[in-house]
Amino acid sequence: MSLTLSKIRSAGRKVRQKLKLWATLMKWRIPFLKTISQPLASGTLGSSTSGSFHLEILECERTLRVSSTFGMVLRISSKDELTNEPQSGSVVLRWVILQKEDNAQTEVPMGDFVVGSWTRPPRGKSLLIPVTAPVGLNGVYDVAIEVDLRDEAGKSLGTNCSLPRIFRKVKGQNAANASADFDYVDIYAKVDLEKDYWTVVGPATREAYEELGRGKAKQLLDFGMKPDAKVLDVGCGTGQLAEPLCNILSPKGAYYGTDLGAEAIAFCKKKFRLPNFHFLTNTMTGLPLKGILFDAIYLGSVFTHMYPKDIHAMLGELRRLLADTGFILVDAFVSPDVKDYVGSISMIHLNEANLHKSFQENGFTFEEAGVIPWNEHCRRVIFKLTASEISKKAEWKGPKSLSAILESRSAKV
Numbered sequence: 001m002s003l004t005l006s007k008i009r010s011a012g013r014k015v016r017q018k019l020k021l022w023a024t025l026m027k028w029r030i031p032f033l034k035t036i037s038q039p040l041a042s043g044t045l046g047s048s049t050s051g052s053f054h055l056e057i058l059e060c061e062r063t064l065r066v067s068s069t070f071g072m073v074l075r076i077s078s079k080d081e082l083t084n085e086p087q088s089g090s091v092v093l094r095w096v097i098l099q100k101e102d103n104a105q106t107e108v109p110m111g112d113f114v115v116g117s118w119t120r121p122p123r124g125k126s127l128l129i130p131v132t133a134p135v136g137l138n139g140v141y142d143v144a145i146e147v148d149l150r151d152e153a154g155k156s157l158g159t160n161c162s163l164p165r166i167f168r169k170v171k172g173q174n175a176a177n178a179s180a181d182f183d184y185v186d187i188y189a190k191v192d193l194e195k196d197y198w199t200v201v202g203p204a205t206r207e208a209y210e211e212l213g214r215g216k217a218k219q220l221l222d223f224g225m226k227p228d229a230k231v232l233d234v235g236c237g238t239g240q241l242a243e244p245l246c247n248i249l250s251p252k253g254a255y256y257g258t259d260l261g262a263e264a265i266a267f268c269k270k271k272f273r274l275p276n277f278h279f280l281t282n283t284m285t286g287l288p289l290k291g292i293l294f295d296a297i298y299l300g301s302v303f304t305h306m307y308p309k310d311i312h313a314m315l316g317e318l319r320r321l322l323a324d325t326g327f328i329l330v331d332a333f334v335s336p337d338v339k340d341y342v343g344s345i346s347m348i349h350l351n352e353a354n355l356h357k358s359f360q361e362n363g364f365t366f367e368e369a370g371v372i373p374w375n376e377h378c379r380r381v382i383f384k385l386t387a388s389e390i391s392k393k394a395e396w397k398g399p400k401s402l403s404a405i406l407e408s409r410s411a412k413v
């Protein structure tokens with residue numbers, strides 16, 4: 001009996017040791033083990049009715065971050081040697097945002113991205129395809145990533161097939177790791193906005209850009225913007241918000257878009273030719289407008305690229321231009337942990353208490369109008385600012401009506 005027990009114990013120990021070894025190997029990601037481990041997802045693609053390629057996702061990094069790349073390992077095997085089947089082509093990732101609202105989930109496709117190439121493996125063999133792909137979204141979302149194959153002519157082999165897909169969370173970048181050599185003015189001067197006016201301000205596709213613009217216009221409406229409002233969009237970029245506002249503002253309303261980038265302003269002037277839509281350049285801390293008070297001011301992803309002292313100065317300008325009954329929506333990355341700020345103008349995370357103080361010192365009361373979770377350290381908050389008592393005492397003596405005396409004559413564009 002005791003002999004049997006000791007045998008059982010020893011066998012148990014051996015199993016435990018093997019499991020531990022296995023877990024260690026998995027942890028250290030020994031590549032050959034990956035190739036024989038269970039795929040994360042698989043599908044059958046191809047033009048023959050039964051499908052001719054088996055496509056598997058063997059590995060995909062767990063944490064994906066905005067503006068970075070991530071690794072994936074794919075495997076293709078082909079079932080037969082049909083010569084009329086494609087022999088090579090491109091590997092495509094299809095990003096789908098998963099949105100949950102009232103317990104229902106909707107899927108928003110965000111575009112296809114070519115991330116590599118494939119060639120048909122001989123019958124009975126398989127081909128491993130390591131992929132390093134950019135995160136195809138600018139924002140934090142729950143996503144599904146689907147993998148498709150295309151032939152040389154760009155035709156999908158996954159049409160009418162169920163593509164292998166995996167689910168991931170996209171998290172925000174840490175400002176400390178964001179690239180330092182980033183300047184919007186330089187970037188606008190280099191890119192061809194006629195070809196692509198969306199990637200430069202964040203979204204990976206035109207559809208995503210338009211969707212975001214509609215969301216921002218809806219936010220303004222939800223907070224009380226009327227069709228005859230005077231709207232100021234500081235850091236308007238290529239006109240993401242201007243686009244939906246063209247159909248929302250009445251001829252009595254007015255839209256002013258300003259930006260640091262002369263090329264962005266020139267692009268907007270050409271694209272939005274309505275008589276009540278105006279575009280002009282501004283400096284980092286100054287807005288070349290006077291004689292007009294705005295009912296709604298929007299700054300979308302602008303304080304995310306400004307240093308605290310410049311934000312403080314800009315807030316003074318915004319108070320000068322805000323009607324006492326108006327409101328401002330502005331987003332910023334805030335954290336209670338950073339000292340003053342962390343990062344550079346490519347991405348700045350601000351100290352939360354200091355930003356609140358800056359709002360107050362410039363005559364604003366503030367509330368959180370929305371929060372987008374960003375990463376482990378900080379939140380992306382949309383603040384709603386309104387004029388406080390203190391600012392009313394400051395008695396700004398500007399005109400109350402739209403006489404629209406623009407200083408834009410002295411502006412660059």
Ligand SMILES: C[S@@+](CC[C@H](N)C(=O)[O-])C[C@H]1O[C@@H](n2cnc3c(N)ncnc32)[C@H](O)[C@@H]1O
Pocket residue numbers: 184185200201202234235236237238239240241258259260261264282283284285299300301302305306314
């Ligand atoms: C991420 S883009 C967002 C553009 C636009 N608001 C949108 O949502 O598509 C940031 C924009 O802010 C502009 N910007 C940064 N600092 C600025 C400042 N102090 N005044 C005006 N624009 C600024 C940049 O030139 C750039 O166009």
